[in-house]
Amino acid sequence: MNPNYPYDIHFPVNLEQGKKYPVIFTLHGKGSNERNMFGLVAPLAEDFIIIGIRGNLQLGGGYQYYDLKSLGNPVREMFDRAAADLEAFIHYATEKYPVDPDKRYLLGFSQGAILSMTLALTMGEQLKGIVALNGYIPEFVKTEYALRRMKNVSVFASYGEYDSVFPVRIGHETAAYLQEQTEHLTFKLYPSDHGVTEENQLDFLNWFKQDAGLNH
Template sequence: MDSPMIYELRRPKRIDQEKTYPAMFIMHGIGSNEQNMLSLVDGLEDQFFIFSIRGHLPQPPGYAFFTIQGYGKPHREVFDDAIIKLTNFVDYACSQYPLDLKKLFLLGFSQGAILSMTLGLTLGNRIKGIIALSGYIPGFVKEEYNIKPVDNLSIFISHGEMDQVLPFDWGVANNKYYRELGANVTFKTYQEGHTVSLQNQHDFMTWLMDQVKK
């Protein structure tokens, strides 16, 4: 079975054939690539299978998962296609690697965070946890997508208070929306712009390690 998307894989050096492993699916921001965010999870490969996925659309100097028609408004058909491709990739990874299906995690920054939060809604409790760094949930997703139950899903949402790309209020809205759906939400804010600070990284890694134990 061929992978539906290009990806970089990091995994434990020694694989116990009798075990399954937690999985992390990473989605980068616009104009970036599958190498960009791996430094954020250094060391995680000791116990995780890490799939860092490349966006399928050229967006110099890198790639993108979808295009945008206006502020906070992805092109619907392109976005829908990205969600289908990413869902197929999760299915592919689960069928090809020894993954613990009860410990699937998503991590995304900016465009990747938008996709991670959307996949959390379409895959629901199939996902154990999401780390969404500086993103938003498109209006058509909330209004028209088939939203699955998320009462067993945990999500770490962070946003820079001085974000000049995606307004801080959008992060507040993400927190409110997921809480109203019954998800277990951790919401962190930072005196930063559109970036991932060392403190943000420390906080989400601490959160992740706690989730893996549950």
């Protein structure tokens, strides 16, 4: 299979033959790229395979995974295709690389967080966990997609209290919805705009280590 997305892959330095590794797939925000995301998880590069997936649609100097009709209103056909293609990509990478299929994580910011939460709902327990930074779940995903049980999927969702793109109210609504779907939700607010603070980064890095059982 030919993957539908360009991507960057980083392996742990001391890769052991025959060993399977936990993986983090990163999904960037609108107009950004996969390299911007690597910095967020670089401290985990000794223990995880990190795969940065680049959106396949050019936008200014960066990329996106789908287009919008208006804020919070994705072009449905493009969104549907992105959700299906990303799921296929996750399976492709799991077969191609020494990925532990029981320890697959997604980390997404903004548009990437929207897709990460969507994939957690459609792939369910095929994923071990997701980190969703400043995103929401489109209404049509909740009502029209085929959703799987995600009771045991770990979710770290965070939001900027002063987010000027998606009001913090959306963060609270998203957390309330996720609370009903999973028994393993961590929801945090940070005194920031639409971005990732140092404290936010430290919190999710620790969350990854703990969730993957890597506290050494």
